[in-house]
Amino acid sequence: MKEYVIETKALTKSYGSVLALSQVDIHVERGSIYGLIGDNGAGKSTLLKLLAGHISASSGGILLFGRGEPKELDRCRRQTGVIIEQPGLFPNLTPEQMLEYTRIQKGVPGKEKVEENLKLTGIREKRKSKCKNLSLGQKQRLGLAVAMIGEPQLLILDEPINGLDPSGIIEMRNLFRRLNEEKNITILLSSHILSELQHTADTFGFLHRGRLLEEISSDKLQEKCTNYLNIMVSDAETYAILLEKYAKQDIFKVLPKQNIQIINPGRKPEFYSQLASDHSISIRGLEQRHTSLEEYYMNLKEEA
Amino acid sequence: MTNYIKSECYRTLRTKWVYGIAAILSGLILLYHLAVWLLAAFTPDFRYGTASFSYSILVAQPMIYCLAAFLITAVLYEGEHRYGACKNAVAYGISRTSIFLGKCIVSLVTCFAILIPVMAVYIASASLFLSKGGPVTLQDLLMEIPAVSLVAVSALVLGVFVLEAFERNIIGILVWYLILFGIPKVLILLSMKLEFLSSAAFWMPANFFSNDFSPQMVVRMSECSVIWDTPLGMAKCLAAGAIGIFLFGILGILALGKKDI
Numbered sequence: 335m336k337e338y339v340i341e342t343k344a345l346t347k348s349y350g351s352v353l354a355l356s357q358v359d360i361h362v363e364r365g366s367i368y369g370l371i372g373d374n375g376a377g378k379s380t381l382l383k384l385l386a387g388h389i390s391a392s393s394g395g396i397l398l399f400g401r402g403e404p405k406e407l408d409r410c411r412r413q414t415g416v417i418i419e420q421p422g423l424f425p426n427l428t429p430e431q432m433l434e435y436t437r438i439q440k441g442v443p444g445k446e447k448v449e450e451n452l453k454l455t456g457i458r459e460k461r462k463s464k465c466k467n468l469s470l471g472q473k474q475r476l477g478l479a480v481a482m483i484g485e486p487q488l489l490i491l492d493e494p495i496n497g498l499d500p501s502g503i504i505e506m507r508n509l510f511r512r513l514n515e516e517k518n519i520t521i522l523l524s525s526h527i528l529s530e531l532q533h534t535a536d537t538f539g540f541l542h543r544g545r546l547l548e549e550i551s552s553d554k555l556q557e558k559c560t561n562y563l564n565i566m567v568s569d570a571e572t573y574a575i576l577l578e579k580y581a582k583q584d585i586f587k588v589l590p591k592q593n594i595q596i597i598n599p600g601r602k603p604e605f606y607s608q609l610a611s612d613h614s615i616s617i618r619g620l621e622q623r624h625t626s627l628e629e630y631y632m633n634l635k636e637e638a
Numbered sequence: 639m640t641n642y643i644k645s646e647c648y649r650t651l652r653t654k655w656v657y658g659i660a661a662i663l664s665g666l667i668l669l670y671h672l673a674v675w676l677l678a679a680f681t682p683d684f685r686y687g688t689a690s691f692s693y694s695i696l697v698a699q700p701m702i703y704c705l706a707a708f709l710i711t712a713v714l715y716e717g718e719h720r721y722g723a724c725k726n727a728v729a730y731g732i733s734r735t736s737i738f739l740g741k742c743i744v745s746l747v748t749c750f751a752i753l754i755p756v757m758a759v760y761i762a763s764a765s766l767f768l769s770k771g772g773p774v775t776l777q778d779l780l781m782e783i784p785a786v787s788l789v790a791v792s793a794l795v796l797g798v799f800v801l802e803a804f805e806r807n808i809i810g811i812l813v814w815y816l817i818l819f820g821i822p823k824v825l826i827l828l829s830m831k832l833e834f835l836s837s838a839a840f841w842m843p844a845n846f847f848s849n850d851f852s853p854q855m856v857v858r859m860s861e862c863s864v865i866w867d868t869p870l871g872m873a874k875c876l877a878a879g880a881i882g883i884f885l886f887g888i889l890g891i892l893a894l895g896k897k898d899i
Contacts, residue, residue, distance in 0.1 A: 386729035389898040411731030418729070422722040424649060431652055439645035440730060480726065490729075 337364045338397070339488050339520045340385060345394035347380050354380040356544045357394070362522055362537070367514050369535030370524035371631055377544040378524040379419060382492050385522075386416045398488070412440070415486035417494060421477020425466035429457050429476045432465060433483060440484040451479040456505060470497030475506075482513075489513070491523040495530060507534050532627045540634050547634045559625045563596040565606055566619035570594055573615050580609055592618070639736035642727060646714075646744040655713045660752045664759040675767035685859065689764040690772020693779045696760075697864060698857035700786040700847040701819070704793035708814060710752060711745040711797040716807050724802075725899055734897075738890050741798045746791060757783075773862035785866035788879020789843040793818055795883055799890035803897065819844050826851050843878055 340362035347355040355377040362368045398410035433448040452458040455475040513519045540547040567573045570592040586596045678687025800810035822842035829835040854865040865871035
């Protein structure tokens with residue numbers, strides 16, 4: 335049986351007449367990296383804020399580590415590290431002081447935890463600088479170091495790679511993987527850089543206009559993000575009949591503007607162009623493509 | 639809550655402004671007493687070179703302690719919305735009630751930590767530089783502190799609440815001022831026309847501590863009579879403060895408990 339670290343049940347949040355989140359059911363398995371995908375205003379931050387207790391739900395429920403009573407939720411949140419919107423740093427404290435402040439607040443014994451987390455997140459050289467003098471990327475790293483104090487079992491991170499340079503993104507991605515693999519920390523992260531999530535997450539949740547469109551594992555997504563052949567012909571209707579006759583195993587879609595899309599084509603492109611020319615249909619364009627995560631998300635949105 | 643208070647104390651000890659306020663207030667007091675001493679030394683018939691006059695500044699305006707308490711609270715918590723540091727504590731599962739009460743306690747401790755050296759400088763420099771005699775005594779000043787303490791704490795609790803409740807600090811400051819000074823003033827003025835409002839108006843600290851409105855507060859160059867001189871008057875000061883702490887505390891806990899942060 336699957337063990338969920340986060341489970342929501344018909345979670346709904348409205349601000350006055352604006353529905354920010356509607357009947358959302360997400361399931362984050364223990365030990366997974368869950369990528370939350372959505373446009374700006376899709377409800378990602380609202381969902382994460384609800385999980386962190388920053389805002390309260392209009393209706394529906396949240397289970398953290400299988401528990402859902404308000405007092406139990408607060409207790410469960412002690413096993414959680416969070417960065418939402420901004421890392422929550424005091425500008426006049428140094429990173430070292432900020433971590434010590436958090437260590438005291440979380441009641442974590444041992445001052446060496448501060449040093450460990452500074453090293454873990456690569457912020458050690460800036461330990462004596464004031465937080466207000468750190469770059470956006472350094473603040474993000476420090477935010478993660480703060481969230482990691484107390485060795486949480488769950489990390490909730492809203493756009494954690496925002497402001498990082500390319501090497502910083504790779505370092506952060508590796509860090510997430512290491513935390514996940516070595517310490518079995520479950521990570522829920524949102525990002526608008528979908529390709530980045532594709533590299534990191536093993537489960538995806540697609541949010542659009544406050545609704546969860548789909549929850550899918552990376553294996554299944556891989557299957558769905560298929561190769562396809564896009565052929566533009568002079569007569570799509572006749573060509574479709576030919577495909578049904580000569581390429582029965584192929585799944586295809588007739589698209590507008592005389593386009594035909596063959597999903598996971600079973601033969602080489604030459605076969606399809608030969609088929610057209612043998613029946614006096616001219617090929618105006620032939621393109622072999624792969625559906626990316628972005629395209630998959632766009633298709634999902636269109637369908638919704 | 640203990641850990642939250644400890645962490646806030648750690649931060650407060652590293653907030654330069656806290657030391658700055660103590661240093662600025664002590665410095666200003668010292669300068670004032672020095673200036674008065676010099677004026678008294680070189681101006682014949684200078685009436686203000688007495689410790690009594692200096693003490694009367696504080697004794698005549700007990701609400702100054704409320705302003706000081708709010709100032710210190712504001713220094714500690716004015717940036718909460720901008721920095722979002724409180725979000726970490728909530729996300730970590732510390733209840734909002736604990737956070738609110740923790741902030742009140744830390745502000746209170748900080749106020750006392752600043753009050754003690756500042757008052758020491760006040761009393762020591764007045765005793766050292768200014769001549770004795772006059773209606774306002776050191777005892778009046780020392781008794782003022784317990785009399786006004788609970789009222790100042792209630793002002794502090796209200797301060798923590800408004801700074802937390804309003805995104806824009808300026809609105810919080812205005813609301814705080816309106817509740818502590820504006821409404822009492824309106825009530826006392828209305829009570830001149832509408833007698834039945836009088837008793838309610840005189841339960842408000844800004845009114846019963848006022849030299850202008852309260853018959854129990856007469857602090858002048860020639861005489862000194864203060865509300866806390868009598869046991870009943872002292873009880874009223876403490877009771878009004880306790881009611882304020884209770885009301886603003888409940889208001890803070892209820893209003894902030896569900897607030898989106």
